[in-house]
Amino acid sequence: MYKGLIISLIIIFLSATILIALPFKQKNILKWEAVTTNVDGSPAIDLDGYKVYWTQTKGVYTNTNSKEVGKVTSININDTIGNLKGLYCFVVTAYDISKNESDFSNEVCESFIIKKSSPKNLISAIFN
Numbered sequence: 001m002y003k004g005l006i007i008s009l010i011i012i013f014l015s016a017t018i019l020i021a022l023p024f025k026q027k028n029i030l031k032w033e034a035v036t037t038n039v040d041g042s043p044a045i046d047l048d049g050y051k052v053y054w055t056q057t058k059g060v061y062t063n064t065n066s067k068e069v070g071k072v073t074s075i076n077i078n079d080t081i082g083n084l085k086g087l088y089c090f091v092v093t094a095y096d097i098s099k100n101e102s103d104f105s106n107e108v109c110e111s112f113i114i115k116k117s118s119p120k121n122l123i124s125a126i127f128n
Contacts, residue, residue: 031074032105035094046096047071053091054081058109061091068095084112 030052035044049070053061069075077084089109094102 028077029074030077030090030092030108032092034073035102044094044096046098048095048097048099051093051095051101052080053093053104054084054088056086056088058089058107061104087111 032050035047035050038044049068050072051066051068052075053066055061055065067080069080075081087109088111089107091104091107093104
């Protein structure tokens with residue numbers, strides 16, 4: 001039948017987690033499992049990459065806040081999307097060489113904070 005229909009139904013098993021690389025560092029890695037098969041069990045040989053979507057409204061995703069990231073299975077959120085502040089949710093889709101896109105993966109949400117710079121050039125301190 002339609003090859004695009006099969007690819008558009010690719011199942012993504014998104015074990016998406018926001019990881020902490022080092023203690024006290026901002027959470028900034030989004031990771032998922034690679035797609036290897038289509039819904040019908042056939043190999044996903046024409047997989048062209050993944051697309052990450054983000055939002056501050058759970059379950060509401062648009063192309064405005066999305067980015068194709070190629071065939072990688074993890075991204076550094078700050079490098080790929082930019083510095084985020086507040087609660088953000090993410091989903092991932094897979095797409096084939098014809099740009100047919102799968103359904104959204106499961107959703108993962110996380111709160112982000114932007115740390116302030118420390119004050120510099122302390123002049124004096126008064127202790128009683």
